[in-house]
Every structure is written in structure tokens, then in C-alpha cells.
Amino acid sequence: MIETISELALLRERVLGWKQAGLRVGFVPTMGNLHAGHQSLVRLAREHADRVVASVFVNPTQFGPGEDYERYPRTVEADMTALEEAGADAMWLPSVETMYPHGTQGVVEIRVPGVTAVLEGAHRPGHFDGVTTVVARLFNQVQADVAVFGRKDYQQLAVIRYMVRDLAFPIELVAAPIIREADGLAMSSRNQYLSPSDRQTAAAIHRSLQDTREAVMAGMSLRAAEKDAAAQLAGAGFAVDYVAIHHPDLSAADADAAGPLVALAAARLGSTRLIDNIEFER
Ligand code: PAF
Numbered sequence: 001m002i003e004t005i006s007e008l009a010l011l012r013e014r015v016l017g018w019k020q021a022g023l024r025v026g027f028v029p030t031m032g033n034l035h036a037g038h039q040s041l042v043r044l045a046r047e048h049a050d051r052v053v054a055s056v057f058v059n060p061t062q063f064g065p066g067e068d069y070e071r072y073p074r075t076v077e078a079d080m081t082a083l084e085e086a087g088a089d090a091m092w093l094p095s096v097e098t099m100y101p102h103g104t105q106g107v108v109e110i111r112v113p114g115v116t117a118v119l120e121g122a123h124r125p126g127h128f129d130g131v132t133t134v135v136a137r138l139f140n141q142v143q144a145d146v147a148v149f150g151r152k153d154y155q156q157l158a159v160i161r162y163m164v165r166d167l168a169f170p171i172e173l174v175a176a177p178i179i180r181e182a183d184g185l186a187m188s189s190r191n192q193y194l195s196p197s198d199r200q201t202a203a204a205i206h207r208s209l210q211d212t213r214e215a216v217m218a219g220m221s222l223r224a225a226e227k228d229a230a231a232q233l234a235g236a237g238f239a240v241d242y243v244a245i246h247h248p249d250l251s252a253a254d255a256d257a258a259g260p261l262v263a264l265a266a267a268r269l270g271s272t273r274l275i276d277n278i279e280f281e282r
Contacts, residue, residue, distance in 0.1 A: 001084070002080060002083055002084040002088055002089065002090065002091055003089065003090045003091070004080060004090075004091045004093055005090055005091065005092055005093065006093045006094060006095065006098070007098075008094070008098055008141060011053075011090070011092055011141060011142065012141075012143070014090060015051075015053065015142060015143050015144070016143075018050070018051045019143075023049075023050035023051050024048070024049045024050050024051075024145045024146070025049055025050070025051050025052075025053065025142070025143070025144045025145050025146075026045035026046065026048055026049025026051065026052040026053070026144055026145070026146045026147070026148065027045065027052070027053050027054070027055070027138070027139075027142045027144030027146070027147040027148070027171075028041045028042050028045050028052065028053075028054040028055070028088070028147070028148050029054075029055045029057075029134075029135060029138050029147065029149075030054055030055060030056055030057075030079075031056070031057065031058045031059065031072065031189070032056040032057075032058060032073075032074060032075060032076065032079045032189075033072070033073040033074070033075050033079070033189040033192075034056075034075075034078070034079045034082040034083065034189075035082075035187050035188075035189065036179055036187060037150060037152070037178075037179040037186075037187035037188070038054075038082065038086075039082055039083075039085065039086035040086075040176060040177075040179050041148045041149075041150055041176050042054055042083060042086035042087055042088050042148075043086055043087060044148050044174060044176045045088075045146065045147075045148045045174070046086075046087045048146045048148070048172075048174055049144070049145060049146055051089045051090075052087065052088045052089055052090075053088070053089065053090045053091075053092050053142050053144060054083050054088045054090075054091055054092070055091075055092040055093070055094070055138055055142070056076060056079050056091055056092070056093050057092075057093070057094055057099060057134070057138075058072050058074060059099070059130060059131070059134040060096065060104055060130075061100075061104060061107060061129070061130035061133055061134060062126075062127050062128075062129075062130025062131045062133075062134065063127075063130070064124055064125065064126060064127060067124075068190075068193075072189075073189060073192065076093065079091070092138075092141070092142060094141070099134065099137060107133060108133075109129055109133050110129070110132040110133045110136045110163060110167075111128075111129045111132065111133075112128060112132050112159045112162045112163050112166070114162070115155065115158050115159055115162055115249075115250050116128040116129070116159055118155075118244075118246075118250060119155050119242060119244060119250070119264060119266070120155050120156075120266065120275070121155070123241045123242070123266060128155075128156070128159050131156055131159065131160075132159060132160070132163050135160055135163070136163065136167065136169075139164075139169050139171055144171060145171065145172065146171065146172040146173075146174055147171055147172070147173055147174070148173075148174045148175075148176050149173060149174075149175060149176065150175075150176045150177075150178065150179075151175050151176060151177055151178050151277070151279075152178045152186050152187075152188070152275070152276070152277070153275070154250075154262060154264060154277045155250060155264070157173075157175055158249065158250050160173065161173060178276075178277075180206065181203070183203040183206075184203045184206035184207060184210075185199075185202050185203045185205070185206060185274075186205075186206065186274075186275075186276045188274065188275075190272055190273065190274065191272075191274075193270075193271070193272040194269060194270075194272050195270065198237075198269040198270055198272065201236055201237050201238070201269060202269060202274060204232070204233060204236040204238070205233065205238070205265055205267055205274055205276045206276055206278075208229040208232045208233050208236075208243070208265065209229065209243075209263050209265055209276055209277065209278040210278065211228070211229065211232065212225045212226070212228070212229045212243065212245070212263045212278070213263060213278055213280045215228060216245065216261065216263075216280070216282055217280070217282060221255065222245045222253055222255060222261075223255075225245065225263075226243045226244060226245055226263075229243040229263070229265065230242075230243045233265065233267050237269065238267035238268060238269055239267065239268040239269075240265075240266075240267045240268075241266040241267060241268065241273070242264070242265065242266055243263070243264070243265045243267075244263070244264050244265075245261055245262070245263045245264075246261070246262055246264065247259075247260070247261065247262070248260050248261070248262050248279065250262075257282075258281075258282050259281065259282065260279065260280070260281050260282075261279070261280055261281070261282055262277055262278070262279045262280075263277060263278050263280070264276075264277040265277070
């Protein structure tokens with residue numbers, strides 16, 4: 001049976017008990033509204049740990065003005081079932097007051113420089129500051145040995161890696177593969193905002209990244225491949241925020257050098273914003 005914990009003292013007691021018994025503790029942070037992608041993170045955490053805590057917290061500080069904080073789906077009962085099914089031992093369900101005891105205006109902020117300036121960081125100012133601010137708290141609250149993050153939020157993972165190294169958090173990070181629907185659309189809680197016709201269109205984002213990979217591997221320049229993919233998406237009805245090919249560390253990719261690359265895209269269908277990425281070798 002999964003245990004739902006909303007008191008920090010109880011969470012600490014539970015995790016300390018496991019550690020004193022010599023058990024390794026895994027952690028999966030989520031904002032709830034869980035789908036098969038999240039469950040795969042919990043299953044992967046189980047492979048790396050004896051006990052798994054998953055947090056469910058819709059973090060107000062990582063939503064910009066006009067973003068979907070208010071309407072973000074809150075489905076705690078179903079989340080508990082999904083976590084239990086995936087093998088989590090505890091659901092950490094803090095209130096906003098527990099997370100931000102000085103209120104959301106009195107927050108000690110964690111801000112990662114550099115990698116937060118591009119891509120999502122450029123299009124969602126302050127978003128990553130909210131993510132690192134809450135993930136640092138979650139790490140301190142849960143005190144896990146290992147945490148699992150999905151590769152779908154590719155830049156988020158890079159930002160968290162930077163923070164963990166810079167602040168010397170005693171935690172191992174594990175990156176989990178993207179889980180996709182049958183037509184290739186990366187699983188996301190935001191997919192349910194899509195109208196039936198937009199849902200059909202949405203898989204084009206994955207196809208355009210696959211085409212980008214093929215074009216680059218066939219010798220097309222990175223800039224031309226980015227432009228083609230953006231045009232393909234715009235033609236399919238997306239409002240494109242970016243298609244960009246970078247080094248895996250998200251620095252600018254050398255125009256010609258062989259080696260690993262990542263192509264990332266963010267595009268909107270109506271008011272729903274989708275992101276996706278694909279890693280490959282040239
Ligand atoms: O990836 C997410 O769902 C969130 O950004 C996270 C890591 C749970 C922080 O709120």
C-alpha cells in the first residue's frame with residue numbers, strides 16, 4: 001500500500017527509518033496528473049532504489065503570468081493509484097505553505113546561470129528559476145539517494161544537473177527515456193488540453209524532429225535543417241517557438257563536426273504548448 005504524506009516531519013521519519021535499515025531511497029518529482037510516462041520514471045527509480053518516494057506538487061513559482069497554473073489538472077486520487085501501480089512506496093503531497101513557509105513572495109530562490117538563458121528559458125522567463133527553487137527544496141525534504149528525471153524535459157535535466165553539481169547535493173541523477181503515444185507524440189499532461197483535431201496534428205512535432213535527424217545525417221547544414229523543420233511545423237498548423245540543434249550540453253553545436261547532437265522543438269497548437277527532442281549522432 002502506498003502511503004500519502006503531507007507532513008514534513010513524517011516524511012523525514014519515514015525516509016530516515018528506511019536509511020537506518022540500510023535501504024536506498026529513490027525519488028521522482030512530479031506535478032501530478034500522472035500518465036504512463038511518469039509511471040516509467042517510478043519503475044526506473046525502483047531499479048535504482050529499494051524504496052521510492054514520488055512527489056505531487058503543482059509548483060506555482062515555475063508558471064509565468066498567463067500560463068496554466070490555475071487550470072493545471074489536479075487529480076490526486078488517480079495519481080495515488082497510478083503511483084501505487086508503478087511501485088512507489090510514498091506519495092509526498094506538500095501544501096504550498098509547506099513548500100514555501102515564507103509565502104510565494106518570500107522565497108529563497110535558486111537560479112542557474114547560462115543554460116537557462118536559451119530555448120525554454122528564453123521563451124518562459126523565470127520558469128527554470130521556479131523549477132530549481134522547488135527541486136532544491138524537494139531534494140532537501142526527501143533526502144533521497146537517487147532521483148529520476150525524464151529526458152522529455154531535456155533542458156530541465158541539464159539545469160538540474162548543473163544545480164546538483166554546483167550546490168553539491170548528495171544525490172545521483174538518472175535520466176529516463178521519453179515515453180511516446182502510438183503515433184509518436186511524447187506523453188505529457190498537457191496533451192489532454194488538445195482538441196481532437198489538434199491531437200491528430202500534434203504527432204507532427206516528433207515526425208519533424210525525426211526528419212531533422214535524417215536530413216542532418218544526410219549532410220544538410222544544421223541551420224537549414226532547423227529552418228526546414230520549423231517550416232514543416234508551421235505548415236502543419238503549429239505556432240513555432242523554436243527548432244534548434246545543439247550539443248547535448250545545450251551549447252552551440254559546431255556547424256560541421258561529427259559527434260552527438262540534440263534537436264529540440266517547442267511549438268503551440270491553439271493555447272497548448274508542446275515540447276519534444278531527439279538525440280542522435282552525426
Ligand atoms: O518536470 C516537472 O514535472 C516539474 O518541472 C518538476 C521537476 C516536478 C518541478 O516542479
